[in-house]
Amino acid sequence: MRRDVFQAIADPTRREIINMIAFKSMNVNSVSENFDVSRAAVYKHLKILTECGLVKIKQKGRERYCEAKLEKLIEVSSWVEQYRKLWTGRLDSLDNYLTDLQIKAKQDGK
Template sequence: MRRDVFQAIADPTRRAILSLVVVGAMTPNAIAEHFGSARQTISKHIQILTECEVLVQKKTGREIYYHFNPKKMKEIDIWLERFRKMWEDSYNQLDDVLNDL
């Protein structure tokens, strides 16, 4: 089963990993140091993020570094954009009602 970007960000640990890697590329060990979980658990989260193409791995010498892929996160923004207009319209209607009071 192929996972999508929404499954990638559904888990709080994966969102925390993304918050770390967005600042700069990191090795799996460097990522795991920030969590109280077993290294194997963090590796599974990294694997899911990589399968969803939210993280991209690049090998430098003997080390593997994980980089954030902002293009993949654009899918979330595109999906949310459909709702953003609806929310803005609702807020504008509420503003009109409150201004009339």
């Protein structure tokens, strides 16, 4: 089953894994030590992140290292951006309306 990036970031554990490895790769054991769940559960989260293209697992000797591939988060950013524009426009309209009301109230008070 092909998963998308939205499924990956829907879970707080997966978001925390992404935060942990965003700036430096970590071995799988080091990642799993940071959670109060079984190592198998962390592996399942890593598998989902890998399927979504947000994590790449690299073998280095006997160790497996997790490396973040954050380019896929552009999909999320683009999706959110459309709503940011919408709400920015609405809030700007509200600000203009309130400013007009204040101006009218000052003029009526003179």
